[in-house]
Amino acid sequence: MKLIEAVDISKRYGGLWALKNFSLSISQGSVFGILGPNGAGKTSFIRIITQILAPDEGQILFKGAPIAANDASKTGYLPEERGLYKKMTIEAQLIYLAGLKGIKRSVAKERIKILLQKFDLEQWRNRAVEELSKGMQQKVQFMSSIVHQPELLILDEPFSGFDPLNADILKNEILEIKKSGCTIIYSTHRMETVEELCDEIVLINKGEKLLEGKVAQIRQENKKNIYSLEMDGLPEANGSFSITESIGLDNGRYNLKIKTEKAPNEVIKSLLPYGQIHCFKEELPSINDIFISKIRQS
Amino acid sequence: MNKILLIIQREYLAKVRKRSFIIMTLLGPVFFAFVMIVPIWITTRSEENRVIEVLDESNYFLYRLPNSGHITFAYFNGSLGQSRLNFLQTDHDALLFIPKYVNLENPKGITLYSKTIPSAEIKAYIEKTLNEEIFKLRLEQSGIDTTSINRLKTDIAVDYEPVVEEWEDETAIKAAAGAGLFSAILIYFFIFLYGVQVMRGIMEEKSNRIIEIVISSVKPFQLMMGKIIGIALVSLTQFFIWLGLTFFISSVFSSQYGGALDRFSNQHIQQTISQPNMDVQQAIEINHLINSFGSINFAILILSFVFYFLAGYLLYSSMFAAIGAAVDAETDIQQFMLPVTLPLVTSFVAITSVMENPDGPLAFWMSMIPFTSPIIMMVRIPFGVDIYQIIGSMLILIGSFVLFTWVASRIYRVGILMYGKKITYREISKWLFYKQ
Numbered sequence: 001m002k003l004i005e006a007v008d009i010s011k012r013y014g015g016l017w018a019l020k021n022f023s024l025s026i027s028q029g030s031v032f033g034i035l036g037p038n039g040a041g042k043t044s045f046i047r048i049i050t051q052i053l054a055p056d057e058g059q060i061l062f063k064g065a066p067i068a069a070n071d072a073s074k075t076g077y078l079p080e081e082r083g084l085y086k087k088m089t090i091e092a093q094l095i096y097l098a099g100l101k102g103i104k105r106s107v108a109k110e111r112i113k114i115l116l117q118k119f120d121l122e123q124w125r126n127r128a129v130e131e132l133s134k135g136m137q138q139k140v141q142f143m144s145s146i147v148h149q150p151e152l153l154i155l156d157e158p159f160s161g162f163d164p165l166n167a168d169i170l171k172n173e174i175l176e177i178k179k180s181g182c183t184i185i186y187s188t189h190r191m192e193t194v195e196e197l198c199d200e201i202v203l204i205n206k207g208e209k210l211l212e213g214k215v216a217q218i219r220q221e222n223k224k225n226i227y228s229l230e231m232d233g234l235p236e237a238n239g240s241f242s243i244t245e246s247i248g249l250d251n252g253r254y255n256l257k258i259k260t261e262k263a264p265n266e267v268i269k270s271l272l273p274y275g276q277i278h279c280f281k282e283e284l285p286s287i288n289d290i291f292i293s294k295i296r297q298s
Numbered sequence: 299m300n301k302i303l304l305i306i307q308r309e310y311l312a313k314v315r316k317r318s319f320i321i322m323t324l325l326g327p328v329f330f331a332f333v334m335i336v337p338i339w340i341t342t343r344s345e346e347n348r349v350i351e352v353l354d355e356s357n358y359f360l361y362r363l364p365n366s367g368h369i370t371f372a373y374f375n376g377s378l379g380q381s382r383l384n385f386l387q388t389d390h391d392a393l394l395f396i397p398k399y400v401n402l403e404n405p406k407g408i409t410l411y412s413k414t415i416p417s418a419e420i421k422a423y424i425e426k427t428l429n430e431e432i433f434k435l436r437l438e439q440s441g442i443d444t445t446s447i448n449r450l451k452t453d454i455a456v457d458y459e460p461v462v463e464e465w466e467d468e469t470a471i472k473a474a475a476g477a478g479l480f481s482a483i484l485i486y487f488f489i490f491l492y493g494v495q496v497m498r499g500i501m502e503e504k505s506n507r508i509i510e511i512v513i514s515s516v517k518p519f520q521l522m523m524g525k526i527i528g529i530a531l532v533s534l535t536q537f538f539i540w541l542g543l544t545f546f547i548s549s550v551f552s553s554q555y556g557g558a559l560d561r562f563s564n565q566h567i568q569q570t571i572s573q574p575n576m577d578v579q580q581a582i583e584i585n586h587l588i589n590s591f592g593s594i595n596f597a598i599l600i601l602s603f604v605f606y607f608l609a610g611y612l613l614y615s616s617m618f619a620a621i622g623a624a625v626d627a628e629t630d631i632q633q634f635m636l637p638v639t640l641p642l643v644t645s646f647v648a649i650t651s652v653m654e655n656p657d658g659p660l661a662f663w664m665s666m667i668p669f670t671s672p673i674i675m676m677v678r679i680p681f682g683v684d685i686y687q688i689i690g691s692m693l694i695l696i697g698s699f700v701l702f703t704w705v706a707s708r709i710y711r712v713g714i715l716m717y718g719k720k721i722t723y724r725e726i727s728k729w730l731f732y733k734q
Contacts, residue, residue, distance in 0.1 A: 072515055072516075081510070145511075
């Protein structure tokens with residue numbers, strides 16, 4: 001089932017297209033990555049889903065029906081540029097933001113208690129935000145986006161500002177939330193986390209969709225027919241493959257990269273006369289490679 | 299609706315818990331009480347006993363000059379030189395010398411010697427006393443009975459009484475002007491203070507980057523109105539605390555220094571005017587002023603104040619909100635502040651002219667134009683304004699703040715999401731028509 005469907009969304013700022021006939025669908029319970037360089041239209045799209053902006057054309061469907069004002073309470077949002085009320089205490093702040101999502105004070109208090117324990121901030125509960133370190137503030141911001149237990153969680157560059165240790169805590173928490181059935185939209189240009197977290201991605205540039213689909217499928221579709229292998233002898237390129245890289249190792253073996261249009265079994269067959277094959281692996285392009293090449297092409 | 303209430307509550311609590319609010323709320327009445335009390339305190343202070351030595355060689359005035367509450371005449375004999383030497387060794391305030399052959403028709407040579415420049419009050423009192431004594435002496439010399447003259451004087455003072463309720467009475471005009479001026483200044487001050495607070499609050503939310511989190515839960519209009527209403531409640535809280543505390547401090551003061559004011563009460567004034575006393579005219583004037591303040595309908599004044607303050611505040615704070623949303627940095631504020639503050643400052647400057655002619659065309663039009671009416675109408679109301687004019691002015695003001703709140707909300711919803719862009723009036727005018 002699709003949680004979000006964007007149908008022919010267009011948005012213009014003056015003469016500039018932020019989104020142009022943009023369509024996609026996001027499966028319920030998935031982690032959906034929105035990738036694109038700065039100014040691609042990611043934030044505009046997120047603001048349209050969060051109903052901060054309205055599209056000039058097209059519509060957003062939430063569980064099959066046009067998105068409505070009360071769907072905002074089912075959505076959690078962690079913007080890229082984020083902050084908190086500096087003078088308010090953590091607890092008061094989270095109660096307030098949960099209240100704006102329609103959560104009663106008593107319920108919010110219970111949930112905040114659990115979240116503070118989870119993020120190791122319990123002793124800071126009644127401290128003003130300005131007394132917290134930047135990392136702690138980031139945690140509170142993240143808590144504010146999940147305290148009302150949303151069905152849809154939108155994370156715009158959630159890892160920016162986190163140190164590696166806290167980034168790892170956050171990553172695990174995102175996976176945990178996913179397990180609970182929450183759909184997550186993850187917008188970033190940090191590709192290393194995309195393959196780890198996302199089930200599906202869309203790549204956008206200049207307001208237009210460049211590609212969309214499951215991560216594994218996209219990598220497969222964009223493969224360059226490159227194989228890496230380690231073998232005892234150095235083969236000679238023939239009609240069935242060409243060698244793109246060759247490194248001699250200390251133990252007399254060779255690390256090779258070959259390019260071929262043939263099926264893997266056929267290639268292995270033609271390699272066998274040159275020596276023992278210790279390793280043979282198809283090289284799929286990383287999402288990062290695909291990202292760079294698609295953006296350059298567009 | 300619940301969300302707006304939450305925003306109002308947050309704004310309200312965040313502001314009233316601020317140290318600056320608590321300090322201002324407590325110090326405000328002290329300041330107002332100070333403004334009211336200091337003149338009275340100075341008056342009582344200046345009433346410490348002054349001794350004027352009198353060397354009257356003519357013997358016309360010997361033991362005839364009347365002492366006032368705090369000015370006493372002490373009579374001495376001897377030469378002028380000796381008296382001056384003696385005077386220098388005392389702590390007396392002045393030495394009054396009246397030469398031997400003073401001509402009552404054209405008195406010359408009367409001199410006041412003083413160690414420092416004599417106060418205007420002492421000088422005026424001596425001149426007035428001598429004038430009256432010379433007048434009496436000349437009446438006696440002409441064979442006219444002075445008691446009849448005194449009785450006549452008393453009658454004149456009593457006749458003065460019935461015109462107190464009329465606006466022709468200058469003291470009543472002073473009281474109305476005072477009440478109007480005070481309300482107008484308070485409105486000017488409140489609109490500025492709290493309008494700017496709305497602007498700064500929005501700028502803070504924008505620069506803190508909390509705004510995007512909040513408007514993913516509520517409509518920008520709800521956030522803007524929540525903030526404006528929350529701060530309006532803060533200002534009303536402050537106003538009523540000020541009112542209460544000012545009343546309390548004044549009550550404590552008048553119970554402590556009751557005597558200072560008591561002599562201007564109606565009861566005392568009757569006793570005062572029945573006595574041939576030099577303070578009579580002054581006491582009557584203060585009594586009139588006190589009575590005239592009593593004649594102002596404070597309930598109407600306070601209700602009009604609350605209306606004009608709230609409506610004026612809503613009009614201006616929506617404009618301040620639009621500025622706060624449009625700008626990124628403090629330095630960008632100035633270009634947008636000027637057109638907003640100009641009508642406010644113009645109203646403030648026009649107060650004096652309006653007080654001089656509260657029914658004139660300037661006063662009328664400025665109390666109809668919504669940007670100036672909150673201040674100007676408050677100046678006029680204590681003088682008495684036609685009810686249709688008040689209703690007209692109120693309706694125009696309500697209509698204007700509805701219109702301006704709508705315009706401001708269009709600017710606000712776009713402005714709060716704009717960062718790092720140089721904002722111009724042209725740019726802002728485009729925002730009004732953005733679909734969002």
